[in-house]
Amino acid sequence: VSAAPPDQQQEQPDRRQLPPDQGEELIHHLERDQLVAETFRPVQRARLSRRVTISLWALRIFAVALGVMVIYTFIARL
Amino acid sequence: MATPEVTALPPFLGAPPLTDEDRARSRDRSRVHHARKHERRWYLMWLLVGPGILAMIGENDGPSMIAYASDGAQYGLGFFVPFIPLLFAMAFVVQEMAMRIGAVTHRGYGELVLQRYGKVWGWFGAGDLCLTNLVTLIAEFVAIRVGLAYFHLGAGVAVGLGLALVLFTLRGGRYWHWERTVLGLAVFNGLFLVAAILVKPHLGSVASSLSFSPFPHGSFNTLLLLLASTIGATVTPWMIFFQQSASADKGMTPGDVRHGRYDTALGAVLASVFGLGALIAGAALLPHSGSGIQGFAGAGFPQALDRISGGAAGTVFALGLIEAGALAILTISASTAYAAGECIGVAHSFNTSPRNAGVFYAANVGVALIAAVVILIPGAPLLSIALNANVLATVLLPVSLVFVLMLANDRGLMGRWANRRSTNVVGIAVAAFVAICGAAYAIDSFLQAIHGVGA
Numbered sequence: 001v002s003a004a005p006p007d008q009q010q011e012q013p014d015r016r017q018l019p020p021d022q023g024e025e026l027i028h029h030l031e032r033d034q035l036v037a038e039t040f041r042p043v044q045r046a047r048l049s050r051r052v053t054i055s056l057w058a059l060r061i062f063a064v065a066l067g068v069m070v071i072y073t074f075i076a077r078l
Numbered sequence: 079m080a081t082p083e084v085t086a087l088p089p090f091l092g093a094p095p096l097t098d099e100d101r102a103r104s105r106d107r108s109r110v111h112h113a114r115k116h117e118r119r120w121y122l123m124w125l126l127v128g129p130g131i132l133a134m135i136g137e138n139d140g141p142s143m144i145a146y147a148s149d150g151a152q153y154g155l156g157f158f159v160p161f162i163p164l165l166f167a168m169a170f171v172v173q174e175m176a177m178r179i180g181a182v183t184h185r186g187y188g189e190l191v192l193q194r195y196g197k198v199w200g201w202f203g204a205g206d207l208c209l210t211n212l213v214t215l216i217a218e219f220v221a222i223r224v225g226l227a228y229f230h231l232g233a234g235v236a237v238g239l240g241l242a243l244v245l246f247t248l249r250g251g252r253y254w255h256w257e258r259t260v261l262g263l264a265v266f267n268g269l270f271l272v273a274a275i276l277v278k279p280h281l282g283s284v285a286s287s288l289s290f291s292p293f294p295h296g297s298f299n300t301l302l303l304l305l306a307s308t309i310g311a312t313v314t315p316w317m318i319f320f321q322q323s324a325s326a327d328k329g330m331t332p333g334d335v336r337h338g339r340y341d342t343a344l345g346a347v348l349a350s351v352f353g354l355g356a357l358i359a360g361a362a363l364l365p366h367s368g369s370g371i372q373g374f375a376g377a378g379f380p381q382a383l384d385r386i387s388g389g390a391a392g393t394v395f396a397l398g399l400i401e402a403g404a405l406a407i408l409t410i411s412a413s414t415a416y417a418a419g420e421c422i423g424v425a426h427s428f429n430t431s432p433r434n435a436g437v438f439y440a441a442n443v444g445v446a447l448i449a450a451v452v453i454l455i456p457g458a459p460l461l462s463i464a465l466n467a468n469v470l471a472t473v474l475l476p477v478s479l480v481f482v483l484m485l486a487n488d489r490g491l492m493g494r495w496a497n498r499r500s501t502n503v504v505g506i507a508v509a510a511f512v513a514i515c516g517a518a519y520a521i522d523s524f525l526q527a528i529h530g531v532g533a
Contacts, residue, residue: 029107031331034184036097042193059477066473069524074466076527078459
């Protein structure tokens with residue numbers, strides 16, 4: 001959830017020079033899960049049903065087969 | 079999993095340490111907050127547009143514009159005048175989902191698929207992307223070469239120009255700088271509209287072709303190629319990777335989804351209008367044996383337009399091809415870089431310096447460099463590669479579309495921003511249409527290649 005934006009800010013100076021309260025102001029422009037430290041935390045793995053998994057594999061094999069056909073046709077027509 | 083360098087900052091209560099990437103993104107977000115707070119609507123729009131326009135106009139690349147011009151030169155305006163906007167409407171449905179997923183999860187397509195559904199699916203997707211991107215990038219360099227050939231400049235200049243642009247836009251270590259520079263280049267995609275005006279089309283014939291007629295004539299395989307390559311000219315895997323990752327990199331949030339839709343819709347409209355420009359310019363060649371022009375086998379279209387409609391039309395069309403190729407090199411290289419960083423699990427942002435995101439920047443430059451080297455190989459089948467780039471993208475696209483639909487319906491990730499039923503109906507219809515057209519062309523061409531049947 002976004003925190004409230006500051007009243008007056010256009011161009012930010014180097015934050016390393018700022019005291020903690022203004023640094024905190026900077027972080028409030030971002031949602032917490034936008035921070036790099038948070039985005040590098042993996043999302044939970046989804047549990048796919050057997051039917052979905054089989055369908056995905058079928059689609060993948062279908063796409064690979066078509067890709068091979070296109071590449072074969074490309075080479076054959078050279 | 080590697081993490082980017084974290085610089086020392088004063089400790090905040092309960093907040094993780096800020097990186098340079100966080101600071102850069104926060105500066106961009108502070109302007110968005112300020113514009114929203116003071117109800118500066120147009121300024122807010124200006125701040126939030128970018129990924130959608132770049133994905134859509136980036137797909138108006140060299141091969142696509144040549145495909146539209148070829149359609150016009152071979153079949154005229156009929157069928158294509160309504161068909162191209164229809165395809166961009168399909169692209170809007172897909173790209174809106176990608177933008178929404180990026181804004182809500184703050185993560186790119188590659189990393190979400192990899193983390194949510196497993197490494198196998200993540201790497202398959204990245205593999206598809208790398209293959210189609212490499213082939214397409216080769217085609218982009220070819221398009222630049224075709225445009226430059228009109229000005230009597232060779233392949234070396236095309237390679238130098240493309241690589242110099244990639245390096246130029248990567249300076250600065252800021253997403254905002256990269257996006258605005260590339261948006262500035264995207265404006266010149268409008269040259270195709272200028273070319274269309276210069277050929278002085280008959281407005282009545284443009285209007286009358288809105289009825290999807292006459293339907294293109296020719297063999298079954300030719301029609302399938304036409305459909306597959308035109309679809310591949312409007313919706314491709316790299317657009318999905320790019321827009322989702324760029325939306326996250328830009329710092330978009332669920333509160334920006336409405337503006338993200340405007341951005342994507344504006345991109346679709348502009349790309350559609352500019353694509354129609356290329357079609358109309360090409361259609362000017364129809365009464366002059368335009369179907370015989372091989373666009374990639376030299377400076378075919380610019381020179382033909384030069385003869386038929388004057389030097390200005392040829393020059394503008396050639397400049398448009400150079401721009402279209404150059405813009406696509408930037409966006410497609412960026413999508414490769416995002417995918418590489420996301421799948422390997424290292425820093426993947428234009429807001430990070432090259433020192434802290436080596437893989438991201440190396441992939442960005444590296445893929446463009448490999449494509450550039452290929453077009454310098456004497457005797458390389460550039461014409462065939464360019465013509466097959468869109469078709470390959472079309473046959474591999476359905477898998478990406480299915481995962482976008484799965485992510486956009488994942489309530490664990492998307493919450494109340496998950497797809498509505500109507501979006502799912504349209505999204506599934508788009509995926510099915512693309513899969514059927516791609517499969518029909520691939521199978522028919524394959525049968526012709528091995529048995530000489532199916533025509």
